[in-house]
Amino acid sequence: MSVLAYLAATLRIAVPYLLAAAGGVITERAGLIGLTLEGYMLGGAFCAVWATFVTGSPWIGAGAAVVGGAALALLYAVSSIRFRADQVVVGIAINLLAIGLTRFLLRLFFDSSSNSPRVGGFVVQGSGTGFGALMTNPLVWAGVLVVPGAAWLLYRTPFGLRVRAVGEHPAAAASVGVAVARVRYLAVALSGVLAGLGGAYLALDQHQFTDGMTAGRGFIALAATIFGRWDPARVALACLLFAAAETLQIRLQGTQALPSQLVEMLPYLLTIVALAGLVGRAVAPAALGKTTIE
Amino acid sequence: MSATDPTMMRVGDVPSPAEASPASDRASRRAALEEAVLPPVVALLVAAVVGDLLILSFGQSPGAVYRLLLEGTWGNAYGFGQVLYKATTLVFTGLAVGVGLRAGLFNIGAESQLAAGGFCAALAGLALPSGLPWLVCLPLYLVAAAAGGGVVGAIPGVLKARFGAHEVIVTIMLNFVVLALLGYLTSAHLHVPETLHTPPIRSGALPRVAGVLPAFHGSAANATLVLAIVTAAALGWLLFRTRRGFELRAVGLQPRAAEYAGVSVARITWQALTLSGAIAGLGGLNFVLGYKQYYEEGFATGAGFLGIAVALVGRSHPFGITVAALLFATLSQGGLAVNALVPKQMVDVLQAVVILAVATSVPEVRRLLRGATRSAER
Numbered sequence: 001m002s003v004l005a006y007l008a009a010t011l012r013i014a015v016p017y018l019l020a021a022a023g024g025v026i027t028e029r030a031g032l033i034g035l036t037l038e039g040y041m042l043g044g045a046f047c048a049v050w051a052t053f054v055t056g057s058p059w060i061g062a063g064a065a066v067v068g069g070a071a072l073a074l075l076y077a078v079s080s081i082r083f084r085a086d087q088v089v090v091g092i093a094i095n096l097l098a099i100g101l102t103r104f105l106l107r108l109f110f111d112s113s114s115n116s117p118r119v120g121g122f123v124v125q126g127s128g129t130g131f132g133a134l135m136t137n138p139l140v141w142a143g144v145l146v147v148p149g150a151a152w153l154l155y156r157t158p159f160g161l162r163v164r165a166v167g168e169h170p171a172a173a174a175s176v177g178v179a180v181a182r183v184r185y186l187a188v189a190l191s192g193v194l195a196g197l198g199g200a201y202l203a204l205d206q207h208q209f210t211d212g213m214t215a216g217r218g219f220i221a222l223a224a225t226i227f228g229r230w231d232p233a234r235v236a237l238a239c240l241l242f243a244a245a246e247t248l249q250i251r252l253q254g255t256q257a258l259p260s261q262l263v264e265m266l267p268y269l270l271t272i273v274a275l276a277g278l279v280g281r282a283v284a285p286a287a288l289g290k291t292t293i294e
Numbered sequence: 295m296s297a298t299d300p301t302m303m304r305v306g307d308v309p310s311p312a313e314a315s316p317a318s319d320r321a322s323r324r325a326a327l328e329e330a331v332l333p334p335v336v337a338l339l340v341a342a343v344v345g346d347l348l349i350l351s352f353g354q355s356p357g358a359v360y361r362l363l364l365e366g367t368w369g370n371a372y373g374f375g376q377v378l379y380k381a382t383t384l385v386f387t388g389l390a391v392g393v394g395l396r397a398g399l400f401n402i403g404a405e406s407q408l409a410a411g412g413f414c415a416a417l418a419g420l421a422l423p424s425g426l427p428w429l430v431c432l433p434l435y436l437v438a439a440a441a442g443g444g445v446v447g448a449i450p451g452v453l454k455a456r457f458g459a460h461e462v463i464v465t466i467m468l469n470f471v472v473l474a475l476l477g478y479l480t481s482a483h484l485h486v487p488e489t490l491h492t493p494p495i496r497s498g499a500l501p502r503v504a505g506v507l508p509a510f511h512g513s514a515a516n517a518t519l520v521l522a523i524v525t526a527a528a529l530g531w532l533l534f535r536t537r538r539g540f541e542l543r544a545v546g547l548q549p550r551a552a553e554y555a556g557v558s559v560a561r562i563t564w565q566a567l568t569l570s571g572a573i574a575g576l577g578g579l580n581f582v583l584g585y586k587q588y589y590e591e592g593f594a595t596g597a598g599f600l601g602i603a604v605a606l607v608g609r610s611h612p613f614g615i616t617v618a619a620l621l622f623a624t625l626s627q628g629g630l631a632v633n634a635l636v637p638k639q640m641v642d643v644l645q646a647v648v649i650l651a652v653a654t655s656v657p658e659v660r661r662l663l664r665g666a667t668r669s670a671e672r
Contacts, residue, residue: 035466075650085653088400088462092602093649100642107637108352216470223467261478268467275459284460 006247008131012205014243015143016041019198020221021228021235022146023191027073029154030187031167031287034225035091036076037195038218039098040069044196045203045213046102050109052119052204061119062139062200069196070189072098077188081181087289095218103211114211121204139201146194151232163187167285195221223271230285242267325663330609332659334618337607337651344647345640352636359632366631367624373631375503375513379580381616381623382515383408385522386577387601388619389529390443390570392610394461396533397566398546403450403465404574405598406472407443411575412582413476414442416589419495419582420484428583431498439579440572446472447571451564461567469598477591484589491590500584516584518577523616525573530612542566574601600626603649 020041024034047068052061072094079090103113110116122137134140154160162183165173170180195218202217203209220242228235249263346356367373387404394401401407418438422431449468453459484492503515533539544552545562553559581593600622607621608614622645629641 033462035462079650079654083654084657086656088402089602089606089653090650092402092599093646093653096599096649097643097646100639100644100646103639104348104637104643107639113637113639219466219470222463226463259478259482261474261481265471265474268470271467272453272459272464272471275464276453276457277459 005130006251008134009247009250010240010244011131011140011144012134013246014239015140016198016202016217017221017224017239017243018143018236019139019146019201020195020218021224021239022150022232023194023198024221024225025150025228025230025232025235026154026163026187026194027191028225028230028288029167029285030163030184031170031285031290032077032080032184032188033087033091033289034191034222035088036072036094036218037191037221038214038216039091039095040072040192040195041199041202041214041218041221042095042098042102042212043072044069044199046105046199046209047196048200049116049119049203049209050105052121053117056120058120058122058204061204062197065196065200065203066193067196069192069194069199071192073188073192073195074185076192077185081184081188099212102209106209106211116209118207119204121207123205137201137205139197139204142197143201147232147236154232159183159186164285167287170287170290220267223267226284227267227271227274229274229283238267329660329663330611330614332663333652333655334607334609336655336659337648340651341644341647345644348640348643349636352640354635359635362632362635363624363628367628371507371509372511372513373627375510375515376627377620377623378503378515378519379513379585379623380626381619382519382522382580382584383577383597384600384604384619384622385526385616386580387574387597388604388608388615389526389612390447390574390577391601391605392608392612392615393529393533393542393573394566394570395605395610396546397542397562398549399454399563399566399570400462401447401450401465401567401570401574402462402602403446403468403472403571403598404601405594405596406469406476407446407571407574408577408597409476409594410446410472410578411439411443411572412578412593413479413589414575415439415578415582416492416495419498419587420492422495422497424496426497428498428500432500435498435579435583436576439575439577439582441575443575443578444568444572447574448564448568451567451571454567455560455564480589480591489590490592491586491588494587495583498583499587500579502584514585516580518580518584521576521579525576526612526616529573533612574598600645603645606649606652 020037023040024037027034044065048058048061048065051064052058055061075097076090076094079085080087106112106114106116122139123133154163162173162178165178166180166183173183174180198217198221199214202213206213221239224235224238224242228238245263245266249258249260252258253260349356349359365373367377387408390404390407391401415435415438418434419431422434446468450459450461450464453464454461480490480492486493500517502510503519504510504513533543541552541557542562542565544555544557545559545566549559552562577597578594582589586593604615604618604622608616608618625641625645629638632638632640
């Protein structure tokens with residue numbers, strides 16, 4: 001199998017990771033834990049399929065995913081910023097809410113407990129899996145461009161400077177006039193938008209919504225965020241690494257050269273090792289997870 | 295995540311100890327009780343409203359659905375038996391999360407610890423000759439299940455105590471690692487072809503409640519129920535009546551003060567997470583020895599996250615956790631009972647709403663109550 005085909009397969013798997021992990025970097029650099037990426041992706045996937053089903057347009061589907069992801073993100077932001085609820089608890093609740101709501105709405109809208117009807121996507125089915133077909137999908141372009149975009153936003157714009165300030169030292173940021181809460185609301189909403197788009201890519205790529213279809217991809221994006229030490233370029237490399245391993249495992253399936261479960265655990269295992277400081281030191285934004293500004 | 299600041303993951307969950315003079319002891323106890331009980335009450339009210347909306351969106355009457363839910367759970371012996379069975383697992387995962395919270399640690403890994411406990415108990419069972427009475431096997435099973443969960447709990451404990459690795463992320467990531475590993479071991483070496491489970495264990499099945507009370511026939515409630523109650527009582531004793539428990543709570547409330555008073559925060563950290571994992575591991579007996587007599591992939595799914603909900607609603611107190619486990623078990627069994635009228639998936643939404651509402655109302659209730667006390671003192 002050619003190198004090019006392998007790279008195309010890797011990119012195809014990496015796109016949702018890239019989108020969600022870019023959201024993960026932005027929310028965590030602003031001080032809010034990215035536990036909720038999984039929920040945003042699932043919500044985005046459902047909204048994309050539902051809107052595409054109703055309107056027939058994947059563009060409107062992607063727009064609906066943005067709205068769905070942002071709505072869940074705002075719920076997270078209001079709970080943890082306005083009500084100062086514990087971010088981990090709220091994060092878990094948001095994920096469970098996304099699972100429950102998508103299941104309920106699947107029954108309500110499509111009268112099924114497992115999957116939606118098939119919908120069209122950006123790419124016509126059967127047009128192959130090579131680079132040519134991939135590049136006709138605007139969400140692939142979004143996944144490729146989101147990395148330099150996030151880097152530019154964080155390091156080259158006043159907003160990015162404020163995001164990093166409220167994530168490192170909110171009190172200092174507040175003392176020079178940064179509206180800490182507003183910056184955090186925007187950062188969290190942006191992470192919801194990006195992860196929602198990641199979910200839309202996933203659902204439109206498979207042309208339907210299935211129950212729990214994100215299957216931990218949001219947590220892989222969180223793992224990439226941490227493993228890539230909260231820096232967009234490194235995080236993107238982590239996403240590509242995880243996707244390449246997954247591609248390899250799919251290629252080796254049936255040969256029994258490598259048990260699939262051992263590849264599945266790789267991103268998580270690497271993240272634990274990185275957190276323990278065995279391979280470089282992963283130092284988080286200082287105010288990550290804190291509920292109060294002091 | 296900042297590992298140097300152990301206060302960061304303080305859930306603000308443990309009711310604060312009485313600060314006032316002995317004269318106002320009773321008043322402050324009452325305030326602490328209000329602070330503990332109000333958020334779950336608020337959460338249940340919110341959940342009821344959301345539930346009404348969901349039921350109405352499906353064109354059904356909330357009254358009829360709630361009546362059916364109660365009839366299908368507490369209204370007959372079979373339904374009640376199923377509630378007890380489901381509550382048993384949740385007591386274990388709830389206690390596991392609760393003991394972590396008391397020490398200021400957030401164990402999100404109860405799901406994989408539960409699975410590991412069940413897996414190790416099954417391994418022990420497969421090694422035993424058939425026909426041994428359950429009382430003889432039980433000690434071995436208890437040790438195997440606690441060890442399985444305890445090892446999975448000890449990993450984040452040691453990584454946090456030694457390297458400062460944040461336990462929330464480590465336990466989440468470890469869930470995936472451990473479940474994949476157990477899946478590999480089961481599918482590669484142990485499973486019965488065409489299934490996801492191990493061969494049956496021939497020794498030490500725990501007696502069912504139905505064996506004593508025939509009305510419970512068909513329900514999976516079993517002797518693990520008693521073990522759950524004993525574990526809850528033992529944990530209450532450990533937390534509130536022993537020196538080690540006092541140290542654990544001190545670390546949870548104010549780690550720097552505890553360290554200053556001579557408590558080793560690192561030691562309490564790994565011990566609490568190991569204990570937490572061991573308790574979750576014991577819960578594996580409910581399915582493996584009390585119900586199916588084999589380990590099956592996915593039996594623990596969801597029980598870990600629900601354990602977090604149970605610990606939060608139960609305010610990390612063994613008694614509260616037991617009540618909360620019954621509540622959440624009633625909801626999950628009730629979902630099946632009402633499935634003819636509304637999708638059982640409604641229950642998933644309600645469980646999430648309860649967690650969200652408790653989490654957001656805890657700090658708010660505390661502020662309101664503190665505000666009220668201050669203005670009363672003025």
